[in-house]
Amino acid sequence: MSRMEIREETKRRPLYQRTAETLSEILESVEPGTYLPSEPKLARSLGVSRATLREAMRIFERRGMIVRRQGVGTYVTQLPHVIDTGIETLESIERLADRIGLKVETGDLEICKRTATEEELKRFRWERSLPLVEISRVILAEGRPVAFLIDILPEKYVPVDIKAGEFRGSVLDSLLQQDEPELWQCLTDITAVSASPEVARHLKIQRGDALLFFEARLYSKEGEVIEHTYSYFLPGTFRFHINRRVP
Amino acid sequence: MSRMEIREETKRRPLYQRTAETLSEILESVEPGTYLPSEPKLARSLGVSRATLREAMRIFERRGMIVRRQGVGTYVTQLPHVIDTGIETLESIERLADRIGLKVETGDLEICKRTATEEELKRFRWERSLPLVEISRVILAEGRPVAFLIDILPEKYVPVDIKAGEFRGSVLDSLLQQDEPELWQCLTDITAVSASPEVARHLKIQRGDALLFFEARLYSKEGEVIEHTYSYFLPGTFRFHINRRVP
DNA sequence: AATGCGTCAATTGTCAGACAACGTAGTCGG
DNA sequence: CCGACTACGTTGTCTGACAATTGACGCATT
Secondary structure, three states: OOOOOOOOHHHHOOHHHHHHHHHHHHHHHOOOOOEOOOHHHHHHHHOOOHHHHHHHHHHHHHOOOEEEEOOOEEEEOOOOHHHHHOOOEOOOHHHHHHHOOOOEEEEEEEEEEEEOOHHHHHHHOOOOOOEEEEEEEEEEEOOEEEEEEEEEEEHHHOOHHHHOOOOOOOHHHHHHHOOOOOEEEEEEEEEEEEOOHHHHHHHOOOOOOEEEEEEEEEEEOOOOEEEEEEEEEOOOOOOEEEEEEOO | OOOOOOOOHHHHOOHHHHHHHHHHHHHHHOOOOOEOOOHHHHHHHHOOOHHHHHHHHHHHHHHOOEEEEOOOEEEEOOOOHHHHHOOOEOOOHHHHHHHOOOOEEEEEEEEEEEEOOHHHHHHHOOOOOOEEEEEEEEEEEOOEEEEEEEEEEEHHHOOHHHHOOOOOOOHHHHHHHOOOOOEEEEEEEEEEEEOOHHHHHHHOOOOOOEEEEEEEEEEEOOOOEEEEEEEEEOOOOOOEEEEEEOO
16 A cells, blocks of 8 residues: 555644644743744754744744744743643643642542533523533542532533443543543633532531632533533632733 | 835734734624635735734634634634633723723722832842832722722832822723833732631621632733732622633 | 944744645545 | 545645844944
């Protein structure tokens, strides 16, 4: 077969995206404030064309990780790492805990089937007959409850490993691991609430204590709501930060 | 003078950035789900090269506003507007209120000069002798307190109009309006707190009530801390949302 | 010595054109 | 009816070139 060639599995995604990943590693490894090699040199050293390199760089420029100045060069900004550890990137609590070296486990796991409420039908455009699964659980860090999470998603989207009873602690991670459905973005509302009696009971705190509250909707590329999550966080354990751009 | 040519003031910034703005307007004006013209056509119609257009498009692709598929085309995603109204873009409370049609005013304004504390010296790398200005105020919506803000910044950066006693409600807006110092990004920590007695007094709420709390550091391109802000928000009035990307 | 000016080299910004890779829809043959 | 093949349009990638901008240097002038 003349057309069959060796093709790495990474070949699937566009080159500029893989280049962006390589660039990301480079940016993390160099001291903030240092200048990158010129575009022609860097492109040659990465084995891509200058156009492709520029497409990859544009991403980091917009994120504020690099500054490009015509006639001068491109240098790495201060604090580039926070962008990849910030809230801008969708991440499960378990992975976040992992990253900061925190051991967590799951408690009070409850999984139940139900149908959508009127409000859910209207807000998420789910079918009336669509069977839903609601998964609630408590996150424990060093034995203490630090978060209470409620995931709601159509039964057809429930990852196979969770269906099989092998719940490993994160609905999101299971969803990300499989190919179907393809996740695209997650819209999250942020606010603070006083703990309700039920949430207080799960978190073993006083009713009325202040909690950080996320309400998130996970979308597919087609704009369909795949999952809906309520998250209650006890202040102090997790630090959520975000990099806001100036307009 | 042969070299002197008419040059619009907008000419200063790179073409791909201006193209990005034009693109942004186009994206907002079209129905979500529709396909854009092909890159050659769109580039011609915008009067730029295809390479420049692609650099501009890359920004919106990363933000999730458009999806590009090789061999098919580029289409506009659902809910593109939330990105520009989300928390990702730095914005004063006053402008946010404006956008959602809320009338706000300022109360309990206090401006005082002081020197940096030990913690501030360490965290922000400010000079020990640097005189600071602390500006605290309450945001009122329809007569009710909804937010309490504390801005801390070196005296040399205090906008001239505020120095002149013309405080118009937003330190950030004043900073953005002038050319110096040049703002670059804002790192914001998000959490929830119980209202302290002092904050509760300003917001006219009970001590211990749940508040959304932002701690923000405003940086220049050189990585210098220009401003430091504590923000307490009463839940319910402002909706902060964010678009989280899947990795 | 200090200052201003022109020149030059290096770097990013922009352009044009070409071809490759990919997906879709239609065509053709079975 | 179904499958394979083909043609076509789109995005992905590359090459080379030139423009615009900046900083450094040398030089003449003050």
